[in-house]
Amino acid sequence: MREFLLGNEAIARGAWEAGVKFVSGYPGTPSTEIIETLATRYPETNPRWTANEKVAFEEGMGAAIGGLRTLVTMKHVGLNVAADAFMVFPYSGTNGGFVVISADDPGMHSSQNEQDNRYLARVAKVPVLEPSDAQECRDFMMAGLNLSEQFHSPVMLRTTTRLAHHKGLVEVGERTEVATREFNRDPQRFSVPIYRLLRRPEVEKTLTALAEYAETCPFNRIEEGRDNKIGVVTSGISYQYVKEVLPHVGVLRLGITYPLPANLLRDFCSKYETVYVIEEGEPFIEEFMRAAGIANITGKELFGVIGEYSPARLRKTLGMGNPPAPFTEGIKLIPRPPMFCIGCGHRTVFAALRQLRVTVSGDIGCYTMGALPPYEAEHTTFCMGASIGVAVGLEQAGHENTVAIIGDSTFVHAGIPPLIDAVYNKSRLTLIILDNSATGMTGSQPNPISGKDAMGEETPKLDLEALSRASGVQNVAVVDTWDRKEVVNVIRRAVSFKGPSVVIARGPCQQLPEIKRSLRIPFFIHEDLCTQCDACFKVWCPAITRTENNFPVIAANECTSCTVCAQVCPTDAIKLAEGFA
Amino acid sequence: MKIYSLMFAGVGGQGSLLIAELTSLAAVQAGYDTKQTEVHGVSQRGGSVETHVRFGEKIHSPIVTPGEAHAVVGLEKLEALRFAHFIDPQNGTILVNDYELVPASVLNAEKIYPHESIEFLKSKGLRVISLPASQTARDLGDARMANVVLLGALSNLLPIEREVWDKTLRLRIPAKYLEGNLQAFEAGAKEMTERMKAEA
Numbered sequence: 001m002r003e004f005l006l007g008n009e010a011i012a013r014g015a016w017e018a019g020v021k022f023v024s025g026y027p028g029t030p031s032t033e034i035i036e037t038l039a040t041r042y043p044e045t046n047p048r049w050t051a052n053e054k055v056a057f058e059e060g061m062g063a064a065i066g067g068l069r070t071l072v073t074m075k076h077v078g079l080n081v082a083a084d085a086f087m088v089f090p091y092s093g094t095n096g097g098f099v100v101i102s103a104d105d106p107g108m109h110s111s112q113n114e115q116d117n118r119y120l121a122r123v124a125k126v127p128v129l130e131p132s133d134a135q136e137c138r139d140f141m142m143a144g145l146n147l148s149e150q151f152h153s154p155v156m157l158r159t160t161t162r163l164a165h166h167k168g169l170v171e172v173g174e175r176t177e178v179a180t181r182e183f184n185r186d187p188q189r190f191s192v193p194i195y196r197l198l199r200r201p202e203v204e205k206t207l208t209a210l211a212e213y214a215e216t217c218p219f220n221r222i223e224e225g226r227d228n229k230i231g232v233v234t235s236g237i238s239y240q241y242v243k244e245v246l247p248h249v250g251v252l253r254l255g256i257t258y259p260l261p262a263n264l265l266r267d268f269c270s271k272y273e274t275v276y277v278i279e280e281g282e283p284f285i286e287e288f289m290r291a292a293g294i295a296n297i298t299g300k301e302l303f304g305v306i307g308e309y310s311p312a313r314l315r316k317t318l319g320m321g322n323p324p325a326p327f328t329e330g331i332k333l334i335p336r337p338p339m340f341c342i343g344c345g346h347r348t349v350f351a352a353l354r355q356l357r358v359t360v361s362g363d364i365g366c367y368t369m370g371a372l373p374p375y376e377a378e379h380t381t382f383c384m385g386a387s388i389g390v391a392v393g394l395e396q397a398g399h400e401n402t403v404a405i406i407g408d409s410t411f412v413h414a415g416i417p418p419l420i421d422a423v424y425n426k427s428r429l430t431l432i433i434l435d436n437s438a439t440g441m442t443g444s445q446p447n448p449i450s451g452k453d454a455m456g457e458e459t460p461k462l463d464l465e466a467l468s469r470a471s472g473v474q475n476v477a478v479v480d481t482w483d484r485k486e487v488v489n490v491i492r493r494a495v496s497f498k499g500p501s502v503v504i505a506r507g508p509c510q511q512l513p514e515i516k517r518s519l520r521i522p523f524f525i526h527e528d529l530c531t532q533c534d535a536c537f538k539v540w541c542p543a544i545t546r547t548e549n550n551f552p553v554i555a556a557n558e559c560t561s562c563t564v565c566a567q568v569c570p571t572d573a574i575k576l577a578e579g580f581a
Numbered sequence: 582m583k584i585y586s587l588m589f590a591g592v593g594g595q596g597s598l599l600i601a602e603l604t605s606l607a608a609v610q611a612g613y614d615t616k617q618t619e620v621h622g623v624s625q626r627g628g629s630v631e632t633h634v635r636f637g638e639k640i641h642s643p644i645v646t647p648g649e650a651h652a653v654v655g656l657e658k659l660e661a662l663r664f665a666h667f668i669d670p671q672n673g674t675i676l677v678n679d680y681e682l683v684p685a686s687v688l689n690a691e692k693i694y695p696h697e698s699i700e701f702l703k704s705k706g707l708r709v710i711s712l713p714a715s716q717t718a719r720d721l722g723d724a725r726m727a728n729v730v731l732l733g734a735l736s737n738l739l740p741i742e743r744e745v746w747d748k749t750l751r752l753r754i755p756a757k758y759l760e761g762n763l764q765a766f767e768a769g770a771k772e773m774t775e776r777m778k779a780e781a
Contacts, residue, residue, distance in 0.1 A: 333695065336660070534689075
């Protein structure tokens, strides 16, 4: 049976077919759809969202050692968070098959850096599989579990944005149940760090065995060319671009990119005058080839390390034509950047921060848009949870009115230890937690604040107020995020407080399904009262546009009734629409 | 064998992804190898959205190369302009909804909306067909079906039988919206037929 599946859906399908019984992960583009698909279609795989990637990895490690086939999912920077566990797992090795997804994001479509996690795998000494299409996303997921069990090693399945987020036809099968493997106490292998010295040679033995396996394994494939002038070594989605642009050249497609097969690469390259190494990201394969003494290769000096590859980019690089650029001569093409959703509760907070002229240390989530016009309120954004530590540091550098701002999911992910530290080190930190009870940026997944798990079932809610107080914060305030005057007042009081403060700006994400379904009475602008002062446009709500007579008008079917435009109208021209029940 | 490359452009929330998906599924039903890609990620509404669809006997890259698209389908004029360079200038057709969604930066008078995009693209010698899809959809009872009106128009340009389109819509559209969307598709297909007759 064939299905038209997203790369991520194909991975989910492969995990289900292969008898996976535990799945954990933290949402992160481009990996999120794997667990979403498992939660909606394949609940027998027991999928869950965890507090962060380190927790996901550790729960997965426990499940796999306990004997289950296990999948753990995260985006590339998530593996940094999980790295502590990732680096040590190979020393014990696994029991049940264990695959971790590293979803890398060349081009940084929705990430703070470009990071080629094949290097992390090399540091950890973990084998890497790289599929080239949706079919292989399923196939390599399944094969990765077998490989993991065969070599007792965790396996990384590396995807990239275009692979994870393209759809293609996938031949699928049914689920095969796999028996839980036996787990016995084995302190040398699993528990006592001093014995890890004895395990150290085992790690190298496994790698050597994997490198031998890579020489002849079915993941690597040679396609003969028409002549012996140009050959290509490639991996991942780049393989498709090579087939598109250079359909007749010889290709060595590497499906396992760590450890790499030195002899296979040497033999292949010896048949061609020049070999292009075409890999998205860093020169991971290329560096290995050079170190192995293969000299007739051209790689990153031609194709570059930055950004996504594409057929157009390869053509241009190889002098095969220059595809047209957007029309900009003779017409003004204006941008349309993403913006806060209609009714989003973050607007009032950033308007307040702009008004109060404080230094703002931001974090990872939809609210990074607070750095952009019209708010331009953020000064720094780095990585998950960094808002708090950076604010404490800025305070030491003399920026005493520094406000850290973080979403509820990001706070749970990496914000709790720095909050405890801020109190411990006597900071005057003001922390704003934007509590919309969802992991909004990645599609409003549930989290420990929302009181629902990945399967949509009820679960205890984390109490942010109690947690803040237990950390030693005395000034804890909760404010309705759509009450714009009160938002300003509460933040102002917190900033002037002579000790650490936490402000919880609360109101649900407008993209939550239950919120979208709820009936809301829209607001309506009375033109007889409107003076066309444009105050409501300064809310930057996409539901407010202009009529031909230059009056503001609210799209009734899009208004979420957040009330913010009505609060700013100086003539009270914006009122609840009549005739809605 | 010919490869069909299509680019769907719109504003988040307009449903360009849905009609790209319907096109892919129809191509699959019709027996073609098919690939589709779009950039997810920032899930907020209101940004520009591009979806690539390619089908034929064997498809490698899911990405459409600028200059090769058989059709660019724009659900909004500015977005049609933004992705117009993907069109094959000799054999391609730009299908555009005669509809403007003005970005907030324009409403706040910092930028000027390029109202003349359709005339501009025609002046470049491109085949541009502008349809009042939002109006047609509104007349049929729901302006949100503008996307399916354009899909109906697009169907005239693709080697996929009408019954395959119908079957695909029936499989994918929820029952309570199906009848309206079938009408929207029909209206778009009919309008396009008339435009093509008028051209010839």
